[in-house]
Amino acid sequence: NAGVTQTPKFQVLKTGQSMTLQCAQDMNHEYMSWYRQDPGMGLRLIHYSVGAGITDQGEVPNGYNVSRSTTEDFPLRLLSAAPSQTSVYFCASTWSGTPYEQYFGPGTRLTVT
Amino acid sequence: GIQVEQSPPDLILQEGANSTLRCNFSDSVNNLQWFHQNPWGQLINLFYIPSGTKQNGRLSATTVATERYSLLYISSSQTTDSGVYFCAVAQKLVFGQGTRLTINP
Numbered sequence: 647n648a649g650v651t652q653t654p655k656f657q658v659l660k661t662g663q664s665m666t667l668q669c670a671q672d673m674n675h676e677y678m679s680w681y682r683q684d685p686g687m688g689l690r691l692i693h694y695s696v697g698a699g700i701t702d703q704g705e706v707p708n709g710y711n712v713s714r715s716t717t718e719d720f721p722l723r724l725l726s727a728a729p730s731q732t733s734v735y736f737c738a739s740t741w742s743g744t745p746y747e748q749y750f751g752p753g754t755r756l757t758v759t
Numbered sequence: 760g761i762q763v764e765q766s767p768p769d770l771i772l773q774e775g776a777n778s779t780l781r782c783n784f785s786d787s788v789n790n791l792q793w794f795h796q797n798p799w800g801q802l803i804n805l806f807y808i809p810s811g812t813k814q815n816g817r818l819s820a821t822t823v824a825t826e827r828y829s830l831l832y833i834s835s836s837q838t839t840d841s842g843v844y845f846c847a848v849a850q851k852l853v854f855g856q857g858t859r860l861t862i863n864p
Contacts (some may be wrong), residue, residue, distance in 0.1 A: 669844060679851070685863030688763075688845055704851060705760075738852070747792060747807035748852060753800055 647672050650751035652737050658757045667722040667754050669737030672741040675749075676742035678720040682706065682733040683753075689736060695720055696742050727758045761786045763848055765855035772836055773863055780831040780858045782846035790850055791822050793831050796843040796857070805831070805844075836862045 659713045671678065679694035681704075693705030695714040709731055711723040720739075724731060734755050740748040762785040770860075782791075795807040806813050806820040808829065813820050822829040824864055833840055843857040 674809075681852075681854075683815060688855075688856050689847070689852070690854070691851050736802065746790075746802060749804065750794075750802040753802075 649673065649721065650737055650739055650749050651736075652751040652754050654754060655752070656755050659724075660736070660759055661728060663727050663732075664723070664725050665727065667724075667735055667737075667756070669720045669722065669751060670718050671737075671739040671749075671750070672718065673739065674717060675739035676717065677748075678714070678737065678739045679748070680710070680712065680720070680722045681736045681738065682731075683736065684733050692735075719751065724756075727756075729758045732756060732758045760790070760848055761853050763853050763855035765844075765846060765858050767858060768856065769859045769861075771861045771863065774836060775837060776836050776862075778833045778836060778860065780833075780844050780860075782829040782831070782848075782855055784827050784829075784846075784848045784853075787827070787846040790852075791824075791829055791846060791848045792852070793820055793829070794845045794847065795840075796845060797800060799843055802845075832858075836860075838862045838864055854857065 650671045676697045680692040681689035683689045693712040695701045737751040738748045740746045764783045795803045808822045810824045817834045819832045845857045847854045
């Protein structure tokens with residue numbers, strides 16, 4: 647199993663540009679989520695999904711869109727990047743229902759200039 | 760929402776020392792994980808421990824859910840233990856601010 651994979655590893659955007667951060671898992675997990683980590687801080691939840699076709703907002707959803715058309719993939723879209731979105735983005739997955747251990751991808755480092 | 764506090768924020772030790780990291784949380788939880796973020800930024804799962812005690816080599820963790828805290832013990836520290844240690848609680852994983860551990864040779 648590859649586990650949770652994220653692409654790209656690094657990205658530089660100009661203000662106003664759009665892009666999609668990719669996340670995929672091969673563990674047949676229903677629950678997937680996106681977090682951002684700002685310098686010196688813990689991770690904060692952006693959006694999550696409990697299964698294909700179902701998404702919901704986390705703590706810091708503004709400026710981000712998600713969709714979940716398959717169990718394996720959970721892309722995160724920035725429609726109009728802003729410098730405040732400069733951060734490291736982590737995707738995670740686990741099984742739904744009773745809380746289980748979550749598994750994290752390697753992260754995407756995004757810089758918006 | 761639920762609050763998670765970790766202490767100490769920073770810890771500097773010599774190789775071979777033991778350490779205890781603490782995680783306090785403000786509400787009952789049925790999920791608690793400890794992570795190590797290495798200097799390259801990778802998050803490594805250490806323990807899934809909503810209650811009780813677990814051990815893995817030189818690391819062990821104890822969660823007392825009724826008193827809303829968890830402890831991570833690191834014995835005989837090595838330089839590779841350096842990094843930031845996070846605890847996170849609840850299904851949607853609310854993270855603490857982390858403890859930055861530096862092990863000097």
